[in-house]
Amino acid sequence: MALAASFLGGAKGRLLPASVPFRFFVSAAVFHILFWLTLFANAEMVVGFRGGPGPALAAVHLLTLGVLTIAAIGASAQLLPVATRRVLAAIWPIKLVFWLVVPGTALLAAAMYLSEPQAMVAAAVLTIVGLLLFTGLFADNLKRAGNLRVVSAYGWAALAALVLLAGAGGTLALNYQIGILPNHGAFALTHVILGGFGFMGLLAMGFSHVLIPMFALAPAPPHRLSVISFALAASAVALGGIGALADQTAVLALAALIGLCAAALHLHLMLRVLKSGMRKRLGLSFMLIRGAWVMLPVTLVAGLAALYGLAGPNGQTAFGFLLFVGWLLTFLLGILQRILPFLASMHAGPSAGSAPMLLSELAGSAPLKLHAACHAAAVLIVATGILLDMEALARAGSAIGVLGAAAFAWFVGEITWRLLRAQTPR
Numbered sequence: 001m002a003l004a005a006s007f008l009g010g011a012k013g014r015l016l017p018a019s020v021p022f023r024f025f026v027s028a029a030v031f032h033i034l035f036w037l038t039l040f041a042n043a044e045m046v047v048g049f050r051g052g053p054g055p056a057l058a059a060v061h062l063l064t065l066g067v068l069t070i071a072a073i074g075a076s077a078q079l080l081p082v083a084t085r086r087v088l089a090a091i092w093p094i095k096l097v098f099w100l101v102v103p104g105t106a107l108l109a110a111a112m113y114l115s116e117p118q119a120m121v122a123a124a125v126l127t128i129v130g131l132l133l134f135t136g137l138f139a140d141n142l143k144r145a146g147n148l149r150v151v152s153a154y155g156w157a158a159l160a161a162l163v164l165l166a167g168a169g170g171t172l173a174l175n176y177q178i179g180i181l182p183n184h185g186a187f188a189l190t191h192v193i194l195g196g197f198g199f200m201g202l203l204a205m206g207f208s209h210v211l212i213p214m215f216a217l218a219p220a221p222p223h224r225l226s227v228i229s230f231a232l233a234a235s236a237v238a239l240g241g242i243g244a245l246a247d248q249t250a251v252l253a254l255a256a257l258i259g260l261c262a263a264a265l266h267l268h269l270m271l272r273v274l275k276s277g278m279r280k281r282l283g284l285s286f287m288l289i290r291g292a293w294v295m296l297p298v299t300l301v302a303g304l305a306a307l308y309g310l311a312g313p314n315g316q317t318a319f320g321f322l323l324f325v326g327w328l329l330t331f332l333l334g335i336l337q338r339i340l341p342f343l344a345s346m347h348a349g350p351s352a353g354s355a356p357m358l359l360s361e362l363a364g365s366a367p368l369k370l371h372a373a374c375h376a377a378a379v380l381i382v383a384t385g386i387l388l389d390m391e392a393l394a395r396a397g398s399a400i401g402v403l404g405a406a407a408f409a410w411f412v413g414e415i416t417w418r419l420l421r422a423q424t425p426r
């Protein structure tokens with residue numbers, strides 16, 4: 001804990017009030033349950049999803065915006081100022097981001113579920129304004145971060161992808177209403193690549209350079225290799241976006257191959273960090289993180305196979321599921337498991353008038369074990385259901401996913417509840 005404590009310990013003054021990041025985490029936990037429930041109730045539409053409005057598109061955005069993006073905003077708002085050693089200029093803008101993005105996402109998912117193009121455009125505007133405001137806050141903080149060059153590079157690239165993906169999302173929603181795009185499918189794939197690999201993927205890889213060494217009590221990965229890994233990942237995203245927009249299979253395949261090289265180097269760096277770390281027993285959260293690491297190259301191989309029609313009739317859907325659930329969601333849940341108790345203990349540490357809170361008190365391990373087992377089973381069963389085009393299998397897997405998400409929400413709720421109690425003056 002020594003490195004972790006020095007990372008956050010000297011930085012207590014840069015922590016936001018606990019209610020700010022935790023409102024994002026609690027919302028993400030609720031959207032997580034809604035995501036699996038929507039999948040469960042509409043498994044017949046999910047297994048062969050090929051785009052277009054309806055429950056499957058709603059499920060996609062409950063996950064991508066509701067869980068991944070909202071949790072990423074909460075985590076970045078808290079961790080970035082600590083990592084860059086620059087406080088946020090003010091607290092109200094990040095609260096405003098919450099009030100735009102969370103209701104915006106809920107409305108967008110409802111409008112997608114009900115196939116209501118007009119409501120979809122209105123909700124898209126609300127969400128996009130929130131995402132752009134977050135981009136401004138994040139950029140302002142990154143601009144002042146001279147000390148973390150690789151993390152900053154990942155951060156800038158992720159922000160650029162976020163702006164483009166939000167613009168593309170808004171245009172796709174408008175296209176349902178007024179038909180402005182010559183090739184809706186190509187534009188949708190560009191949006192997926194910018195969202196999955198660009199915004200979320202680059203953010204996950206960038207933060208890994210700070211968080212994984214912090215958890216393992218290890219030095220940061222070597223700078224030169226990290227720069228090469230970043231350059232490969234960013235070029236793969238840019239090439240993938242262009243290839244999708246131009247509808248060019250060969251360019252997409254080249255992007256996937258460069259992405260595989262970036263993934264191999266990134267995983268090599270992360271495993272090297274774990275090997276050199278002083279802490280070897282990293283617990284349940286690292287089982288999820290390691291699982292997510294396996295899923296990264298698997299997703300890229302599945303994408304390549306789907307490009308050439310080698311992954312069966314639902315290959316595209318399987319690729320999307322592996323990308324957003326197999327890799328990104330698994331990684332995020334592993335990271336949240338680790339940082340939530342830590343942040344809570346930082347906030348609720350012994351200070352005048354408040355009850356001290358122990359780290360070990362915060363992470364109730366029974367819900368976390370249940371969640372990890374359910375999450376792994378749900379990913380495997382639903383992915384198999386999609387590949388074999390078996391609705392019943394996808395529904396059974398989603399039911400297990402609902403149970404896992406409920407267990408995770410229990411964990412988040414318990415931490416939040418204890419934090420509130422510990423912060424109440426006695």
Ligand code: HEM
Pocket residue numbers: 050051052053057060061064065068069108124127128131165166168169170172173184188189191192195196199200320
């Ligand atoms: C302002 C926010 C967003 C809006 C307005 C939006 C809008 C849309 C629309 C209208 C589609 C339908 C495309 C089609 O007809 O197939 C779509 C698809 C999709 N979006 Fe978003 N989106 C947003 C954010 C995101 C984010 C942040 C992600 C990922 C991190 C994401 C991932 C996806 C995925 C995976 C699809 C499925 C594409 C397909 O297979 O057709 N979206 N989005």
